[in-house]
Amino acid sequence: MTSDWENLTRAKHGDETAWKDLSCSHQKRLIKMAMLITGSVAAAKDIVQETFLYLVKSTTRHQSGSFKAYITTIAYHLALKEKKRLHSVTELGETDLSEQSPQPLETVLLTERDLHIAKTINSLSDDHRNVLILRFYGDHSYEDIAEITKQPIGTVKSRIFYAVKKCREVLKQKGII
């Protein structure tokens, strides 16, 4: 089976099948993460597209270690940037967001339960929420999360503990769990 790193090298040299393999393997996971970070489905899809473009266009310095963590790092930082941009647009009071068409997260959450969970996760501080998203939706190890977020592993562990504990409390109060 071809590794993701090999597929990346092939994709960089014009192999469209390698490109498709890469995008199929990571697309859904990355979109979910970007969507939960930005709160927008449309933005998440654009971020993931930009991630793949960056991957193929940029010069990869190393091809060792976790490819999953590598690609998540790109998507994660693009998502943070986009979240900041969307937030500043909202703060400026610009009502015409049709151009950006953010397609809020709520539009793709089908159950009341999912909506409550999403709102609970969203009520956390950025640092706690991002670690939780990377762990539960990115399926990353604490070591990877430390690398992606550029935080010490101890900080990551304490944040995930607090984030889950807090969410449990809120969901209990809401009667979801």
Place this chain on the structure above:
Amino acid sequence: MEHPTEDKLLGLELELLDAEEKQRIREHIRECKKCEMRFSKVVADTQILGSIDPEIVLPIYDYPDIDKHSFRAILRFAAVLLIGFIIGYGTSLFSRPVCNNVVPQYLKTKPVEQPMFQFTSTEVVDL
């Protein structure tokens, strides 16, 4: 034996405990029905947090065609160069160089009809 706290159970589920503590709590859960149930609840609650399942239509990301584009650009550039060369070479074949016989035009000096100075040197001195 003391029952582990809720935080310890959560720490166990989140793989945050050191090996020794993990082993101790695991053994306790095996022997204590109450804590086994408590731990099951912690596991279920934690898993719920990662269970959001949005209905997303996955987009198809087209291959960016980077190599093809740059290759085409090189081809285009080469074609322009080639056409330019052919046109230049062709033009040079069909247009013959014109030989101009240069006939030297010697100046024919005419005798001075009217002297430039009508005054004599003595008159100039007198002025």
